Amino acid sequence: MTQPTYDSLKVGDEIPTLTTPSVSRHTLALYCGASGDHNPIHVDLDFAKKSGLDDVIAHGMLSAGYLAQMLTNWVPQSALRSFNNRFTAMTQIGDTVSCSGKIVEKFEKDDEKFVRLELYSNTPQAQTIVAEAVLVLA
Amino acid sequence: MIDKKHIGYNFPPVTIPVEEGRLKFLAKSLGETKAIYTDPDAAKAAGYPGLLAPPTFPFMLEIDALDLVDFMSVLGETLEKLLHGEENFNYYAPIYAGDSITVRKRITDIIDKKGGALQFVISDNTFTNQHGKIVAETRTNYVFRHQ
Known part of the structure; x- marks a missing residue:
């Protein structure tokens, strides 16, 4: 993998996308156990209905994990300085999750070079996360 | 409604070992296949002391340190009303399998929205490794639907 450099990038550039297989109940069961987020709203249909939903919903952090994976497919994780996620809609069973991102700012501070991305x-059906990440690049 | 007396509350620090099997399971659940997240030998060959924890891992340490059900009990709330509003990470150093991370969680704000139909509970969290190095800080916005 050729690592992107500060000079090779410009504002508006899009980064390589990531699209997941459709989110299944099995996906959510695995993520429930692995993440430690045992909120039954993600795996227990009876509980979801009691909470006023038609079905279980995916963990927001699952999609944040996919966004992070898109980033670490592109740059080493050590480049990542901040990663801020705003959850804007629910992900439903059967949804594919499409992750994308673009560079919105380049800046230098304390002899380091940074790019800011919107993800x-x-x-x-919906935009489920709007996120921002800051990466330090050579 | 959640009582604002909880603003400023510091939960007791909790120290959590980062287990290799947990990180492998997490990678599987996310469909992550890069070897530094799944294969301890590959991680060591890459110069890491063990598997690398992915960027979202501090949130998992936060809920390991204080189970969501127990957090709800402190707030006098139930999981049925809970949604995740925001999750913000600042990174200072990597987390690896074999590390021991101390989680410090503090409720920094409770905000009423839409005339009390929604409440935001803001938790600021600090993660310190076994060398005394702060590896990450996070801010979690827990959203409660009261109607």
């Missing part, structure tokens, strides 16, 4: 997680 988006989308399902076929």
Whole structure:
């Protein structure tokens, strides 16, 4: 993998995207156990209905994990300085999650070079996360 | 409604070992296949002391340190009303399998929205490794739907 450099990038550049297989109940069961987020709203249909939903919903952090994976497919994780996620809609069973991102700012501070990205997680129905990441690059 | 007396509350620090099997399971659950996240030998060959924890891992340490059900009990709330509003990470150093991370969690704000139909509970969290190095700080916005 050729690592992107500060000079090779410009504002507006899009980074390589990531699209997941559709989110299944099995996906959420695995993520429930692995993440430690045992909120039953993600795996227990009876509980989800009691909470006023039609079905279980995916963990927001699952999609944040996919966004992070898109970033670490592109740059080493050590480049990542901050990663801020705002959850804007729910991800439903059967949704694919499409992750994308673009460079919105380049700046230098304390002899280091940074790019700021806006990142988006989308399902076929909705934008589910709007995120921002700051990367330090050579 | 959640009582604002909880603003400023510091939960007791909790120290958590970062287990290799946990990180492998997490990678599987996310469909992550890069070897530094899944193969301890590959991680060591890459110069790391063990598997690398992914960027979202501090949130998992936060809820390991204080189970969501126990957090709800402190707030006098139930999980049925809970949604995740925001999750913000600042990174200072990597977390690896074999590390021991101390989690410090503090409720920094409780904000009423839409005339009390929603409440935001803001938790600021600090993660310190076994060498005394702060590896990450996070801010979690827990959203409660009261209607």
